[in-house]
Amino acid sequence: MSPRRLTWLVACLSMAYAPLAGALEFRSVKESGAVLYEAPALSAKKLFVVSRYYPVEVLSTQDAWARVRDATGAISWLPSAALSAQRWLLVVSERADVRTTPTAAGVAFSVPKNGVLQLMDPPSNGWVHVRHRDGSTGYASITDLWGL
Template sequence: MKTALRLLSLLALSTGVASHAYALDFKSVGAAPAVLYDAPSEKGRRVFVAPRNMPVEVVLTYGEWSKVRDSAGSLSWVSSKALQAKRMLVVTAANAKIRTAPNDTGAVTFSADKNVLLELVEPAASGWVKIRHRDGQTGYAKASELWGD
C-alpha cells in the first residue's frame, strides 16, 4: 500500500498535478450584483445578493455554475456568467495603511477601512500587494491585511 501511494505521489509530482492541486482561482462579481444560491440552479434557495466587484474564490465549476467561497468562508453557487476575471481584494484589517513602497517605511498614501474593495494591480511579492482604489489612488498594502490575492 505504501509503495502504491509513493508511486501516485511521484506520478503527481512528475506531471505537475501536485503543483496545481492547491492553486486558488479568484474572480470577482461582475458589473451587476449577483444572486448566490445554495445549489447550482436558479431553483435553489437564494442565500445572498453579492455586490458588484465582490471578490470570490472559485472552488468548483459545474456546467454553467461556479461554487464560490467569500471572504467570510461561506460557500454558495453563482452563475459563472456573473463573474469576471478582474481581480478585486477586500480589506480584512481594521485600518490598512496603503504605502508608496512595498515596505513598512514607505510613506502612507491613504488608509482603507475593513471591507473596502481594492483592485489588484500586481500580485503579492514579499508580503506586499500593489492595489488601486476606485478613486484612482494606488499603492502597496500588506497581503496579510487583504483577502482575495
C-alpha cells in the first residue's frame, strides 16, 4: 500500500472512531442516598442506593433521567438532578497509595478499596492528581481507580 493511501486510510479510521474516543462521560452522585432504578421512572424497581461522590458513567439521557453504568458494569437509571459535574474516582484496588509526586515517590496517604478521591487534573503518564475529602492532595496510579 502506498504511503499516501495509508495516510488516507488512517485519517478515515481516525474520523470514524473519533466519536467513540470522547464518548465516555463520567459524573458523580451529588447527595447521599441516591437511588438507582431499573427503568427511567420513580415507580420502577429500585436496584441500589449509592452514596455521595459515587462515580458513574453516563451512557445516555432521557428527559430528566440518566442511564448509567457503575464500576461493577451494572446498568441502571438515575434522576439527572442527582448527578454533579464534579468528578470523583472510585478506588478499585485493595488500596490506592497516593504519592507526593507523580512517580513512585513517598506515600502521602492511602485510601482503601471503595473509597473515593476527587479528580483534580486529567491523567498524565499513568498518574492522576487527586484530592481526598479531608483536603489532602497527591498523585494516584490510574490502575487503582475507576471513573477516568
